[in-house]
Amino acid sequence: MRLLNRILAMGLMVLAGTAAAHAITGEKAEFRKLADDVYAYVGKLNDANAMVVVTNQGVVLVDTGNNQPDTRDLAEKIKSVTDQPVRWIVITQNHGDHFGGSPYFQPGATLLVHDRVAKDLAAMQPFQIKSWRKRFPERTASLDKLKPSDMMMSFSDRMTLNLGGKRIELIYVDDTYNPGDVAVWLPDSGVMHASFAGYKDRHPDIRPDYSHGTTVGMLKQLEAYLALKPKIVVPAHGPVGDIRDLQAMVDYLLLGRQKVRVMMEKGMDLPAIIKDFNMNEFKGWDRGSHFEWMAETIHRELNGQGPQKVELVEASAKGTLGEIKEDGRYFGFRTDDGKDLRLRVASDTNIEGVADRTKLRTGMKGTASYLIPKNFNPALGYDIMEITVAP
Numbered sequence: 001m002r003l004l005n006r007i008l009a010m011g012l013m014v015l016a017g018t019a020a021a022h023a024i025t026g027e028k029a030e031f032r033k034l035a036d037d038v039y040a041y042v043g044k045l046n047d048a049n050a051m052v053v054v055t056n057q058g059v060v061l062v063d064t065g066n067n068q069p070d071t072r073d074l075a076e077k078i079k080s081v082t083d084q085p086v087r088w089i090v091i092t093q094n095h096g097d098h099f100g101g102s103p104y105f106q107p108g109a110t111l112l113v114h115d116r117v118a119k120d121l122a123a124m125q126p127f128q129i130k131s132w133r134k135r136f137p138e139r140t141a142s143l144d145k146l147k148p149s150d151m152m153m154s155f156s157d158r159m160t161l162n163l164g165g166k167r168i169e170l171i172y173v174d175d176t177y178n179p180g181d182v183a184v185w186l187p188d189s190g191v192m193h194a195s196f197a198g199y200k201d202r203h204p205d206i207r208p209d210y211s212h213g214t215t216v217g218m219l220k221q222l223e224a225y226l227a228l229k230p231k232i233v234v235p236a237h238g239p240v241g242d243i244r245d246l247q248a249m250v251d252y253l254l255l256g257r258q259k260v261r262v263m264m265e266k267g268m269d270l271p272a273i274i275k276d277f278n279m280n281e282f283k284g285w286d287r288g289s290h291f292e293w294m295a296e297t298i299h300r301e302l303n304g305q306g307p308q309k310v311e312l313v314e315a316s317a318k319g320t321l322g323e324i325k326e327d328g329r330y331f332g333f334r335t336d337d338g339k340d341l342r343l344r345v346a347s348d349t350n351i352e353g354v355a356d357r358t359k360l361r362t363g364m365k366g367t368a369s370y371l372i373p374k375n376f377n378p379a380l381g382y383d384i385m386e387i388t389v390a391p
């Protein structure tokens with residue numbers, strides 16, 4: 001066993017060495033032709049990627065750009081290669097950086113999602129729907145009275161689109177905790193968008209609440225994707241790659257699980273495991289900040305535990321905005337009764353009083369409603385549902 005470990009570690013060191021050389025995408029998004037009528041939109045600095053398939057029955061868009069400027073840029077890039085409208089939007093994972101650009105193309109485009117994502121979208125709360133309609137001011141009027149679930153089709157296992165002679169396969173690999181991740185496979189050109197499981201040069205963002213799936217689920221997905229032998233792989237984040245990147249992620253996940261397992265066998269408790277856990281064999285990969293949650297997630301999985309249930313309590317307060325960070329993504333908030341809070345603007349936060357989070361300023365007065373997790377470290381601050389500010 002020890003020998004096997006050493007061989008595995010040596011193989012990984014070689015892999016990690018090659019990965020370090022191209023760990024992150026450029027400072028500008030790139031629109032790259034991958035095959036006839038197939039393009040990748042490679043997000044800047046490892047932001048979310050998108051894929052575009054042009055057919056004479058409309059464009060199939062796979063994910064929608066990391067944020068508003070990227071979505072507009074992506075729409076321009078599509079126009080530069082075709083007059084066809086975007087008719088279909090495949091959502092590979094239901095997170096703001098993949099789904100958030102959808103209102104830019106709607107109504108007109110139909111969302112194609114897994115049943116589990118359809119259920120989540122149908123359960124969107126009024127503040128989330130309001131925020132979705134307002135995401136692009138130039139689109140808000142056309143989305144009046146509409147919500148994402150008014151324009152979607154969903155499937156439970158696989159769906160194949162045949163559009164203008166092109167075959168586009170949507171693949172879901174079942175697992176108890178797969179939140180509805182979908183890969184997109186183009187058998188004619190050998191191009192694959194590998195969904196959440198297909199990270200490249202970036203530590204995956206798995207969490208103890210299993211909101212991003214589990215290592216077991218990812219391994220099942222990767223096994224199914226590898227069997228198709230893709231020539232070109234578009235990952236959820238990171239540079240366009242190939243089948244070797246899928247194999248690297250398998251190695252990564254197996255090594256991560258093995259590390260936690262060894263520490264558990266030594267009798268270490270969870271805080272000690274979290275403290276010691278690292279994936280240093282993959283030096284140069286982006287997002288080392290994911291290690292704590294990764295160790296905890298693998299620990300739960302190996303113990304046969306289900307997802308951590310995070311109990312959220314709604315609260316609201318009047319107060320004044322303090323220091324603003326990252327273009328309004330985070331800010332301090334001094335409540336009128338003298339408490340200091342740290343608040344976070346999520347992709348579905350509804351903001352009233354200014355156009356978007358970049359217009360929030362220190363000293364503005366406002367009312368915020370937010371969510372307090374009762375049994376979970378709110379490392380990034382409390383997520384805001386709605387905030388109304390006056391200058």
Ligand SMILES: [Zn+2]
Nearest residue numbers: 048095097236
């Ligand atoms: Zn993402």
